Amino acid sequence: MSHEKTTLEIIAPTVEEAVAKGLNQLGLREEEVEVEVLDAGSRGFLGLGSRQARIRLWIKEKESVQTAPLENEKKRPAKIERKPALSTNPTQPTEGTLDRDEKFVLATAEQITGELLQKMHLKARLKASMLPPQDENDQPTVMVEVQGEDLSILIGRRSETLNALQYITSLILSKEVGHWVPLIIDVQGYRARRERQLRVLARRSAEQVVHTGRKITLEPMPANERRVIHLELRDHPEVTTESVGEEPNRKVTIFLKKHHS
Template sequence: MIQDNAMEDKKTTLEVIGPSVEDAIESGLDQLGLPRDAVDVEVLDQGQSGFLGIGNRQVRVRLTLINHEAEEEKAAPVQEKVAQTDFEDPDDLDDLEIAKRKAKDIVEHLLESMRIQAGVAARILEPEDDRDHPMVLIEVTGKDLSILIGRRAETLNSLQYITSLVLNQQVGHWVPLMIDVQGYRFRRERQLRQLARRLADQVIQTGRKQVLEPMPANERRLIHLELRYHPFVTTESVGEEPNRRTTIILKPKE
């Protein structure tokens, strides 16, 4: 659960609560769609166990985006260009609409600097339920854009990370953002959700847990989302980046 967002010394921070430090960190990384080495972690509250489980106080952690020098160098000229972009009167636009337009401009400037010709569109994705948040989606289309995706989407994830870094500094707070190239993200999402349902059925039939291959945080998040309200199984992430995996297990009997 996100508690609030803030900017400190131009670093984007996200505060998250959870039943344990690891659970809170994992929740924050899933929401940001970032690997563990992209953030600094500060434990704000270790929590407290109540008597017989009553009155428990949850752990609170703060995740701060690390502004790596390489990303900063790439982002600086784009940041300057976007800062000079004229928008309509902010009073006529809500924060998310402003973020959407800025994100589109950032991606267009990045593609221009990479000498890649492509169309860029932006829209807002509504949350799946009241535990999620609206997300800015940037869709990039064109001919032969596989270079923007890269092996295991490494290039696409880097593009998304740099865009997030610039956007967060421009608007002054964290904004949920996803960049898709030629529908790659949605094809991958459909595959992962189908995989999650199929493995959940296997767990129910065999009683044995299923461990998925290592995935980036944004893809692990899809597995968690798909099985969030499943009546018989639950999910957890185990291991260290870049080999962190999602595990599907039976829910304990009540």
């Protein structure tokens, strides 16, 4: 009996597409193969200089392997764990409650952020997580935490650099996954400091609404910042809040509560 494993190397735009292509060629199901990622590929900087993914499929040795493709399973995407190869050493999220699509979004967000930081010649540790939506009209928000040394340059004056990095990352991420994904990038705990500023803004705006009787619409904010405003004024006796508009220009409006006589 031969003990050599049957292997197949596949090249495709992404790891997931390569696996699906290999399974289709072999006529096997995902549980009948092992996947080795030889090259995770790269989308390049702003979509330029991209490199295709390359994988090797190993057919598992076991009794009575069913090699005939099943029509209802033939095109089912493979369940693999994508591990972006980055010099920024990102930490993969470990939340057991995330579904496969969310894990892919988080891994992709880490990879994009890492590649942009590499282009800026910055080394950092990255960790992506998913923040729950503030209300039924919001989507979950991707949070990418950036830790390292000498990263103040990433924030910039009035957080202009951080906002630009966040905006570019959001555009690329949304293009990759096929729909808009709210995203926030935090550098060295800057988000916590920003939250304190937002709480002050919320209270002062509420005071102005009470004083003038006119509603106030704040500047566009990502979902996590809108959440801070909502929570700060949730128990306010005279004003209430709501998010209006569409991503990425969704805003918080603060207005007087309607008192029933």
